[in-house]
Amino acid sequence: MATLIHTLADHSDDVNCCAFSPSLLATCSLDKTVRIYSLNDFTELSYSPLKGHTYAVHCCCFSPSGHILASCSTDGTTMVWDTRGGQVLAVLGQPSGSPVRVCRFSPESTYLVSGAADGSVVLWNVQSLKMYRSGSVKDGSLVACAFSPNGNCFVTGSSWGDITVWDDTMRCLYNEKAHDLGVTCCDISSQPISDGEHGSRYFQMASCGQDNKVKVWLILFADSLGVELRYKCTLSGHSAPVLACAFSYDGQMLVSGSVDKCVIIYETNTGNILHTLSQHTRYVTTCVFAPCTALLATGSMDKTVNIWQFDSKQPCAGNTVENESEVAVQNWSEDDVSAWLCAQGLTDLVGLFKRNNIDGKELLHLTKESLTNELKIESLGLRSKILQKTEELRMKMVSASVAIPDEFLCPITRELMKEPVIAADGYSYEKEAMENWISNKRRSSPMTNLPLHSLMLTPNRTLKMAISRWLETQQKYGETT
Numbered sequence: 001m002a003t004l005i006h007t008l009a010d011h012s013d014d015v016n017c018c019a020f021s022p023s024l025l026a027t028c029s030l031d032k033t034v035r036i037y038s039l040n041d042f043t044e045l046s047y048s049p050l051k052g053h054t055y056a057v058h059c060c061c062f063s064p065s066g067h068i069l070a071s072c073s074t075d076g077t078t079m080v081w082d083t084r085g086g087q088v089l090a091v092l093g094q095p096s097g098s099p100v101r102v103c104r105f106s107p108e109s110t111y112l113v114s115g116a117a118d119g120s121v122v123l124w125n126v127q128s129l130k131m132y133r134s135g136s137v138k139d140g141s142l143v144a145c146a147f148s149p150n151g152n153c154f155v156t157g158s159s160w161g162d163i164t165v166w167d168d169t170m171r172c173l174y175n176e177k178a179h180d181l182g183v184t185c186c187d188i189s190s191q192p193i194s195d196g197e198h199g200s201r202y203f204q205m206a207s208c209g210q211d212n213k214v215k216v217w218l219i220l221f222a223d224s225l226g227v228e229l230r231y232k233c234t235l236s237g238h239s240a241p242v243l244a245c246a247f248s249y250d251g252q253m254l255v256s257g258s259v260d261k262c263v264i265i266y267e268t269n270t271g272n273i274l275h276t277l278s279q280h281t282r283y284v285t286t287c288v289f290a291p292c293t294a295l296l297a298t299g300s301m302d303k304t305v306n307i308w309q310f311d312s313k314q315p316c317a318g319n320t321v322e323n324e325s326e327v328a329v330q331n332w333s334e335d336d337v338s339a340w341l342c343a344q345g346l347t348d349l350v351g352l353f354k355r356n357n358i359d360g361k362e363l364l365h366l367t368k369e370s371l372t373n374e375l376k377i378e379s380l381g382l383r384s385k386i387l388q389k390t391e392e393l394r395m396k397m398v399s400a401s402v403a404i405p406d407e408f409l410c411p412i413t414r415e416l417m418k419e420p421v422i423a424a425d426g427y428s429y430e431k432e433a434m435e436n437w438i439s440n441k442r443r444s445s446p447m448t449n450l451p452l453h454s455l456m457l458t459p460n461r462t463l464k465m466a467i468s469r470w471l472e473t474q475q476k477y478g479e480t481t
Contacts (some may be wrong), residue, residue: 001263001413002275002296005344006307007253010035010049014282015299017059021066024083024106027305034071036083037291041085042349047086052079063109065125070112072100075385076323078114080129086096090129092146097122099102101143106151107190111168115142115156123170133170135249148221149203155219157183163207165219165227165389175228178217179209189268191251202233204268206254213258216271222252222282225313235271250288255296263298276436280307329393332360344389352377366390381398396472410439412446420464421457425450428430428460 013030020026025037034057055074062069068089072078074095080089094100098118102416105112109237112124121142123133140160147154153173155305156164159182163480165174185208192201202218202416209215214235218226240259247254254266263277263284282301289296294310332340337358338350356375358366371383410430411418419431425445429437438455445452 001311002308004275004277004279005309005342006347008035008037008042008305008307009303010044011303011305013056013303015285015303015305016057017286017303018288019061019069020288020297020300021062021069021083022292022293024036024062024066025290025305026060026062026071027297028060028071029297029303030056032057032073034081035037036069038084039295040291041342041350043347048081050086052088052091054078055099058100061104065109066106068105068109070103070105071273072103073113074099076100076113076116078124078339080112088318092121092124092129092131094122095131095134096262099238101141101154102145104145104147104154106154106168107149108151110151113145113146113147113154113156113478115364117141119158119374119393121145121156121166122171123168125344135166135170135172137164140182142209144183146186146188146205148188148219149190149192153221153227155186155188155205157186157207159183160208160459161209163217163229165229172328174229176229176334178207178215178276179211179243180214181210182306183207183209184244185244187246189247189251190249193218193251202230203252204247205229206245206247206256210241210246212238212241213414214238214242214245214260214266216268233271235264235266237266237273237276243284244286244288246288249291253289255287255289255298255466256289257300259283261300263287263294267322273440276440277306277308277454278439280304282311288458307326327445330364332363334359336360336364340393346386346389349386363390364394385434405470407463408470417463417467420460422460423457424452424454428463429457431459 004190011029012284015027015029017028023039030163031052032053036048045156051122053073053075057071060071069081069083070078077095078100083088094116096118098116099105100114100116102115108405112126115121119137121135122131125132137158142156143159153167161177161179161182163178167173187206189204192203202220205217205219216232218232229314236237238258238260241258242258243259252268254268256437257263261280265275265316267274278301280302283298288301296308297305299305310371341349361415368477371377377383386467404416408416410433420428420429421431425448427447
């Protein structure tokens with residue numbers, strides 16, 4: 001399950017790119033700045049924002065250690081920053097002066113690639129911060145780049161639609177037309193797979209483009225044979241151009257973001273859609289998984305960055321609160337409550353809750369009146385969100401302590417339903433889950449696989465009341481035991 005835990009809204013214009021290091025998150029924007037946040041609590045670092053580019057910043061990336069950050073801009077430069085203090089280490093000018101659209105570090109931090117609007121690509125030596133090699137594609141702007149896991153090769157994608165594979169001497173090893181209307185992004189999984197025939201260890205590569213498609217490829221980097229690239233499949237789901245894609249660190253998931261304002265997360269092996277996230281209000285321009293924690297960042301032209309968390313024992317990186325199913329919430333300490341607030345995107349309330357000594361027991365007994373009169377929270381929306389999150393917490397406690405009647409579980413998510421609806425097949429589903437099912441252009445029943453003669457969803461008020469009564473019974477029982 002993917003949960004929205006924090007939203008960053010510090011940029012004053014479109015967010016173009018996000019990047020993770022083991023402990024930091026970087027974002028860049030049309031507003032000419034790069035911003036750096038700590039993954040401990042998503043607070044902005046003291047030296048942020050980084051200012052130095054004179055035009056829009058299109059891309060940013062960390063070195064593997066996280067000690068160096070690169071950013072590139074319409075101003076024709078790639079700037080290299082020290083993330084320990086925010087100092088500028090170098091300003092690398094594209095030889096042609098063309099706007100730089102993409103930059104990437106090699107896995108061993110040996111090289112930094114910068115690709116520009118005129119098709120030029122430069123390989124910089126990271127140690128000396130000098131140009132090592134340069135080249136160019138025949139047509140189009142360079143807008144995408146990804147390194148092979150061993151760092152000996154890298155792939156670029158162009159607005160003309162070509163995928164090109166280069167070695168570390170800037171020799172072109174392979175070229176293929178991948179997307180008819182232009183490539184927008186590409187990524188290579190760091191985890192190898194076997195082709196099942198010859199035992200060769202391939203890596204999966206994803207590319208996306210203006211043709212609304214996400215394509216998955218198998219790529220073999222062989223010292224003696226050069227490079228072999230094989231088309232594997234096309235993933236459907238988006239209804240508009242796809243602007244970003246990225247693999248999770250373990251290679252098990254692939255995420256994409258689109259002009260349709262949606263973020264889709266796929267299971268890599270099967271191509272099945274695991275999650276569809278639709279919280280952004282404008283085009284999704286960037287999406288990236290964190291390397292060491294179960295986090296995903298998505299950025300948009302709505303000027304925000306959303307931070308998502310997947311099921312994990314750690315609700316918020318750097319915090320020590322344990323899984324809600326393992327420790328009774330009423331036994332939480334004040335620090336555990338603080339960590340939970342962080343995980344729910346309520347970090348601003350940590351100080352208030354600590355000043356009022358809110359531990360797990362107090363958290364579960366919060367009411368609209370206590371939030372208003374005792375904690376002095378004036379915002380109706382904020383009070384409603386806190387009450388909603390605490391109610392979800394109570395439901396999780398019930399779920400962990402007692403078997404839920406099967407008829408109360410959504411057939412799609414297998415979670416306790418909050419807003420059950422009846423579909424045309426006669427079965428009841430969680431409203432959001434069924435709407436997502438239909439929005440992904442599925443016109444068949446999740447239960448019978450037969451066509452749905454109507455897409456109308458009718459609230460199942462009887463079932464909702466039965467679930468509410470059952471929850472009340474379980475909560476009363478829990479209070480007396």
